[in-house]
Amino acid sequence: MKNKLISLNILFSILKQVVLIEWNYDLQNKLFWAFDCDFDGNDMTNVRMNGETCGPTCSRTTGCTHFAWSKYQDGTCWMKYGVISKTNAKTIQGRGFVCGTVEINDPGNGGPSQNNVLATRHGATEMGACELPRSDYAVNLPVALGNIDSLGYLKFDGKYCGQILRIDCGNGDLDIIVTNSNLGGGLDLYGSTWDLATNSKPPGETRCSVKLTNRNMLKSSGYECFHSTGETNNLYYRNIGLFNTNGKLVVGAKFKGADGAHRGNNGYWAFDGYGTENDQVVFYFQDGSNHAVFLRDCKNGSNKQIWS
Template sequence: MISEIKEFLATNVAAFASSIPPRKQTSGGGGVCGFLTGSVNPGNRNVKGTFWAEQSDAGGCQMPQGDYAVTDAIALGQSQALENLKWRQGLCGQVLRIDCGNGPIDAVVASTCNLNSDSCGVDMIGKTWRRATSNKSPGIVDCSVSLTNRNPLNGNDAICYYRPNSETNNNYYAILGVVNTGGRISSSAVAAGVTGRRNNDGWFEFNGSGSPKFQKNAEVVFRYEDGSSSSFQIGNCRNGGQVQIFR
């Protein structure tokens, strides 16, 4: 009797196992094909999306002129819905992924909107608004927002820039910033031993206090919130030209 039970179990368990379909294999990454994603943030939902203007302004983040791979742009606010993506200086020049119901769009943080207020989430330039909303009239839409590790400018390496419209040959004073950080958010900078000071943009202001410290061979080090850093010789920092206008 026992041998008959064993034979029954062996036969039927094998048949049951063979009837189970193989587990479907899934690819890693989860990104959108063609984009370097690796979102640091999984996405904040119910963020207010609004129409800004047909083009970005010359204030706010004051992005340098360059060969931009990402040409959609937003002004970023400090709405509570943004959570850890509420505007702070290091988010200038980062590429955020916004989805307002018409598919994801990558956009450069080019300016700020209504700081110290809960009234603004992401304010979009004209073409970005139309893509995000499928050509809706200007108004308010709900969006999800996440940080990507995509670079705004073509190229894979971090780039040091002088702030647009600032002096590039002053050994006593310099305004510098870093772009193309792969989603890393800059938090501090030191040039020739001088700690940079920030205003309401992404740039660091360095004052030599009467000493010509910022020679071309002096080093500037930008540190990021994740603990990593990028360093450059000041002579390799690029001229930012005029402020990049996204349109």
């Protein structure tokens, strides 16, 4: 009887936690949120910000599936990853916590799907605007990414160079790599990609769903830094990019306190000014985190991959 009473008390405590959490829905950012709750573990990154921007920031951050905000350090957003349910939230009474989940909870596949996106066949053989280095790629099916409205958050930007997208054009899911820009268009699928995506339809137009994944472009694991040019020892000019980031989007870079600049539609950041191989470049991700790389660890990426 005593063991049964203990079990009932535990069950009542769990049910009480669930009932106490009153969930709200943010239609604009497509997420659920609530006061006085938290999620244990699976921290991806944390960023100081106010509570109102924590959930929307998570919804825009690749890989973030749920979040928690506390008053720590005048407001800290803890972005989290992994399969989650609202029932996994625990109550934290009287301490000003906020927690929530992103409605499109697809941690293995990056961002939400964009549907009914125009796709055409791209017939060229070229290195493309992204100028990706020759290497051992995990995905070899290229796309020139456009900027039409139906692409939504996936409108072309240099941060998407080398990122892996998952498309379905009626012939099943297919992972492709962004190698080029196609401003004014949608998904401009190279010949090899078009044939697999459409089951070898004649060149023309089709419609696809597309989303960002968390896959790496290279077979190697971990971040990879490349010099865009062969000038790896140039003390006064650097043009470098960070790739193989598991879907994390690079949105900025600094070298010796100076911001890098894009000189083309690619994922490289250019810096003018004196520096040595023992200096570091800090790359900043869309989720608020960053990663520092010594220049000596950046590879020569002047030999470009050719895509067709």
